[in-house]
Amino acid sequence: MSPVWRVPWWGVASSAAAPVLMVAGWTIAARLQGSYDPVADTVSALAAPGAVDRWVMTATFVVVGACYFVTGLALRSARMPGRLVLMAAAVAGVLVAANPEHPGIRFPLPHMICGGAGIIATVAWPAVAWRRGPSTPWGLRPAVSAAAAVVLLFLAVWFAVELAAGGGQVGLAERVFGVAQGLWPLAVVVSCCYAARTGARLAPGQPDPGAPGLRASSP
Numbered sequence: 001m002s003p004v005w006r007v008p009w010w011g012v013a014s015s016a017a018a019p020v021l022m023v024a025g026w027t028i029a030a031r032l033q034g035s036y037d038p039v040a041d042t043v044s045a046l047a048a049p050g051a052v053d054r055w056v057m058t059a060t061f062v063v064v065g066a067c068y069f070v071t072g073l074a075l076r077s078a079r080m081p082g083r084l085v086l087m088a089a090a091v092a093g094v095l096v097a098a099n100p101e102h103p104g105i106r107f108p109l110p111h112m113i114c115g116g117a118g119i120i121a122t123v124a125w126p127a128v129a130w131r132r133g134p135s136t137p138w139g140l141r142p143a144v145s146a147a148a149a150v151v152l153l154f155l156a157v158w159f160a161v162e163l164a165a166g167g168g169q170v171g172l173a174e175r176v177f178g179v180a181q182g183l184w185p186l187a188v189v190v191s192c193c194y195a196a197r198t199g200a201r202l203a204p205g206q207p208d209p210g211a212p213g214l215r216a217s218s219p
Contacts, residue, residue, distance in 0.1 A: 004077070004195075004196070005077045005137055005195040005196040006192070006196040007074055007077070007196070014066075014070035014074065015067070015074075015185045015186040018071065018182045018185065019179060019182030019183050021063055021064050021067065022064045022178055022179075023182075024060075025057060025059070025061075025063075026038075026060065026178075029054075029056040029057040032056065033046070037171065038171050038175065039172045040168050040169065040170065040171050040172075041170075041171045042101075042163075042174055043171070043178065044100065044111065047097065047100050047101075061097035065090040065091065065092075065093035065097070068086060068089060068090035069090035072084070072086040073087070074189075075192070077131070077137060077140060077195075078130075078131070078140055078188065079130065081128040082125050082129020085121050085125040085128055086125040086185065089118050089122045089125060089181075092114050092115070092117040092118030092121060093118050095117075096118060099111045119160075119177075122152060122156075123152045123156050124149065126145040126184060126188075127149040129188070130142045130145035130146075135199075136195070137188070137192045137194065139188035139192065140188060140191065140192070148187075151180065152181060155173070155176055155177040158177070159173040159174050159177050162174075
């Protein structure tokens with residue numbers, strides 16, 4: 001296995017666990033409620049004071065945030081700014097759990113600030129994690145990274161519009177965005193593992209200008 005793009009096993013595990021735990025957490029927490037509409041109600045409502053067994057969703061936010069942080073540490077193939085932004089998104093997710101929304105307050109500022117910071121970081125990290133080079137994993141190529149950022153931005157705007165307008169699909173928009181934000185780090189990790197197994201298609205002795213730690217020479 002090529003050491004250039006290799007991802008440690010614990011990074012693979014954390015990236016795979018994050019979307020699974022998120023979906024499982026909000027599904028279990030929703031079923032514990034007496035009255036809850038997953039299409040119209042936000043995920044944050046499951047962790048709000050007064051929710052039944054609110055610790056389930058609170059713990060989900062914390063554990064999933066930890067998974068994102070570990071993935072950022074393990075994803076050495078990505079550029080450092082991208083890794084740092086992904087880890088910042090993880091910290092914001094934990095702060096969302098520490099600052100829950102409260103019933104009766106339409107705009108809970110601490111919760112919204114932490115959530116907004118997490119959304120911005122989630123949208124931005126693919127755009128600053130890309131690398132160049134003939135052997136670069138597809139998940140870190142500039143065009144693919146840009147497309148991922150655009151899709152995440154579109155979903156984030158959909159959620160923001162539904163939230164601001166009090167639309168009836170705010171819960172659905174939040175869940176679609178949540179799944180997408182969880183699957184993209186996993187997709188990048190999978191692409192790196194594939195590139196590590198297949199090896200760089202370079203002539204013997206030729207350095208890869210896109211490899212981590214190497215700088216392409218100027219023409």
